[in-house]
Amino acid sequence: MSHHEWTADEIRRVGRLVVDLIADHLTSLPERPAFRPVPAALAQEMAATPAPAHPASPDDILRRFKDTIEPYPFGNGHPRFWGWINSPPAVMGVFADALAAAMNPSCAGGNHAAIHLEREVLEWFRELLRFPRGAMGLLVSGGSMATMTALAVARHVKSGVDVRQDGLCGAAAPFAFYMTTEGHSCARKAIELLGFGSASIRIVPATDAYTMDVAALDNQITADRRAGVRPIAVVATAGTTNTGAIDDLRAIADVCRRHDVWMHVDAAYGGPAILSDEYGSAIAALAEADSAAVDPHKWMFVPVEAGLVVVRDGEAMRSAFSLVPPYIRTQGSAGEVYGLPWFSEYGFQQTRGFRALKVWMAMQQFGTRGYKAIVEENIALAKYLADRVRRAEDFELMAPPSLSVVCFRYLDPSTRRADAGPSGDVAAMERENAAAALNRAILERLQLSGEAFITSTELRGRFVLRACVVNYRSTPEDVDRMLDAVRAIGADVAALP
Numbered sequence: 210m211s212h213h214e215w216t217a218d219e220i221r222r223v224g225r226l227v228v229d230l231i232a233d234h235l236t237s238l239p240e241r242p243a244f245r246p247v248p249a250a251l252a253q254e255m256a257a258t259p260a261p262a263h264p265a266s267p268d269d270i271l272r273r274f275k276d277t278i279e280p281y282p283f284g285n286g287h288p289r290f291w292g293w294i295n296s297p298p299a300v301m302g303v304f305a306d307a308l309a310a311a312m313n314p315s316c317a318g319g320n321h322a323a324i325h326l327e328r329e330v331l332e333w334f335r336e337l338l339r340f341p342r343g344a345m346g347l348l349v350s351g352g353s354m355a356t357m358t359a360l361a362v363a364r365h366v367k368s369g370v371d372v373r374q375d376g377l378c379g380a381a382a383p384f385a386f387y388m389t390t391e392g393h394s395c396a397r398k399a400i401e402l403l404g405f406g407s408a409s410i411r412i413v414p415a416t417d418a419y420t421m422d423v424a425a426l427d428n429q430i431t432a433d434r435r436a437g438v439r440p441i442a443v444v445a446t447a448g449t450t451n452t453g454a455i456d457d458l459r460a461i462a463d464v465c466r467r468h469d470v471w472m473h474v475d476a477a478y479g480g481p482a483i484l485s486d487e488y489g490s491a492i493a494a495l496a497e498a499d500s501a502a503v504d505p506h507k508w509m510f511v512p513v514e515a516g517l518v519v520v521r522d523g524e525a526m527r528s529a530f531s532l533v534p535p536y537i538r539t540q541g542s543a544g545e546v547y548g549l550p551w552f553s554e555y556g557f558q559q560t561r562g563f564r565a566l567k568v569w570m571a572m573q574q575f576g577t578r579g580y581k582a583i584v585e586e587n588i589a590l591a592k593y594l595a596d597r598v599r600r601a602e603d604f605e606l607m608a609p610p611s612l613s614v615v616c617f618r619y620l621d622p623s624t625r626r627a628d629a630g631p632s633g634d635v636a637a638m639e640r641e642n643a644a645a646a647l648n649r650a651i652l653e654r655l656q657l658s659g660e661a662f663i664t665s666t667e668l669r670g671r672f673v674l675r676a677c678v679v680n681y682r683s684t685p686e687d688v689d690r691m692l693d694a695v696r697a698i699g700a701d702v703a704a705l706p
Contacts, residue, residue: 223267230271231303234279235286238297239682242659243287251277288682289661289691294450294478296679299510301574305567306512316561318551327552327565333572334503334517337483338476339496345523347556348515348564352477353395355502355518356444358556360386360399362500362520363442363471365529373529377404385433387426388444389415391451393475396444405441418609419454419668421445423461430468442471442499447492448479451666451675453591453614455479458494465499472497477504477516478679479612484581485588488612508584508679511571515564518556526555587613587678594676594688603696608668613678616668618648619699645672650702651695658698661691 255277285295314323331346349355364372370380377384384405388396390412401407411429414422430440443465445456458474465472474495476483480503483492495501500520505511520526531554553559575583591613598604598617608616624640652665652674663676674695 219267223271226268226271227307230275230279234282235300235303238282238286239288241287243289243662244284244656244659245281246657247281251281284662285680286682287662288680288684289687290680291676291678291683291691292662292664294507294677294679296507296510297682298512299567299571299574301570302510302512302567305570309563309566312563312566314563316563316565317553317559318546320546323563323565324546324552326569328549330565330568330572331517331519335519337577338480338501338503338519339493340501340519340521341496343523344519344521345526345555346517346519347552348517348561348568349556349558350514351506351516352393352475352502352504353398353516354557355477355504355516356393356395356473356475357399357402358518358526359473359500359502359520360396360403360442360444361557362522362526362529363473364403364405366522366525367439367441367469367471369439380439382437382439384409385411385430385438385440386442386444387411387413387429387440387470389413389419389421389446389456391415391419391421391449391454392444392446393450393477396473396475409441415454418611419449419452421456421461423457423464426461427464427468430464430470434468440468440470442473445472445474445498446479447474447476447495447501448482448612449614450478451614451668452608452616453479453610453612453677454608455488455491455611458491459497462494462497471499474498474501477502478507478677480504481508481580481584482588482612484577485585487585487588505568505571508587509568509571509580510575510681511568515568517568523555530555530557583681584613587680587683590678590683590685590688591615591676593685594678594692597688597692601692603699604692607671607673614675615677616666616673616675618644618673619651619695620644621647621699621703623703641671647699647702648672648674651698654698654702655691655694658694660694661687663691 284290286297314321316323316327318324327348334346335344347358349358368377368380370377386400386409388410397407397410400410413429414425416422426443433440443461445458445461447455447458462472476492476495479492482488500518502516502518504516506513506515527550533554552561591610594615595606595610598606603620603622604617605620606617649672656662663674666673666675
């Protein structure tokens, strides 16, 4: 079928087939395995298939989707998927993606609905995060691009040179950034791409709770200033990927103010917990930062991709990026609309997708009260998991639980706890290696079993299992099933010669 034959009736006919596929997919997930790897033969076939030379019918295209793509999802729609930080999608967000694609605007700027809608959504987030009027935001692909955008503004404001004209090569002093080992790797990528180099990163020690040691941060900035180094930014975190830890944002803000250093907060995961009773106050302190990142596609269930950056000084954000060419600089519909500059003046992208619609629709589907209820339910579920781990002889809690992340591991009951047995560095290392090997094997078998999907991380060099609950479908029964599966697989693996 070629493009000009799409009548309204044909669009409706094919659309119903698509909606049936969506409905079947979303409602059948709980009964299906949490994960099914793509068979090797199918993967090889996909890699070897040439580009189509001739049109295919809509029915054939959808049949191929149903047979070869839909059966092998990432897994994050399943109630027992707690890997990385990936949520199931809001149904209205799914429909919004289709409606946004049908309108298919470029959201660089102009006077069309998508632009005004994005400003509405940004204003919702400015208020939610309690940033002042005069702050500016942008919907971006995710936390990585939000961090890149924020640190580019920090570079423009804090580097002491005209970085847009001269770059960093004329700088009189070396630069420094500050983060802990728990800070997300996207900050390092951004610092490298912005021309500073990873050697400019100071790793601030973390506390036993995996939060930034604020006194150590203060000392490092003081020492750098004395040594003639120019601090640019501190990257703090409200909800680390590893453990869900929340840095002491108020104390960090105080240090940054005293030393005139930019403060960026990675709240990509933890941001929505500002609505919760338990963590609201700690996270609300990010309003004291110069910039923050939040991912609506994590704990707000907006379909990927939907990240957000907000910068306290909107004018600084504009001056870091704006390069308005003559063909856009006209008055009227193509220039500033109602006194508002184009979004492309606040970030790197020119042509931008209509991300705002799925954020707007998902936020209406749940409302802030609905989000608060789900976030608190997920936090309670993580506590339930942590409590079960604490009470069990054959499980060990590996970090203080925070937000909805629980790090734990299985212990071979015959050897009991990893710190039992003969003392000495060599014996301890052997036990640690054995525990790591056991849990690696458990994780691989658990994922391939399809019973549940969790992932792993390393904490102070120790391999741990990690569950992150950002899932409105999960229940305590799902937690029980996952732990039962880990225990059964662990017993099997431990019994192997």
